Amino acid sequence: MYARRLADSAVLLAAVSALGTGDTFCATVPAADGLSEADGEEPLPYSATISDTVATFVVEVAQDPLFGELPAALAGSGWSPGELTAYEISVASLGPGSDRLRYRLAKAVLGVTDGVLVGADGTRIGVDSLADPTWGSLW
Secondary structure (H helix, E strand, O other): OEEOOOOOHHHHHHHHHOOOOOOEEEEEOOOHHHOOHHHOOOOOOEEEEEEEOOOOEEEEEEEOOOOOOOOHHHOOOOOOOOOOEEEEEEEOOOOHHHHHHHHHHHHHHHHHHOOEEEOOOOOEEOHHHHOOOOOHHHO
């Protein structure tokens, strides 16, 4: 999943917290050497992990202004490669319950970020494609 820019971490955490089975928290990687854009330096890469205490799910957030180019699925979108943020959702267990959780997490993250989903093959997909037709009525 990609978003045009980094979402507010408190808003994102609130959106996914209800979907965990334990307390949900966000761990960020501190800025290198304490420098930041505010110090007149180049923007630094941003990395965070949102998870619940029993590891039902993990949302990896990464923004790297030095990446330099957009993935093919976003070509022509007008998005800035320097603000592009990736959100990767992982669900611990396999089975219909994990598909349901992944679907609900994707909807929550999309709702906060106004982002887009990109499949493993690099093409844009809709959130409905994450729902298995057998279980779709549950969502």
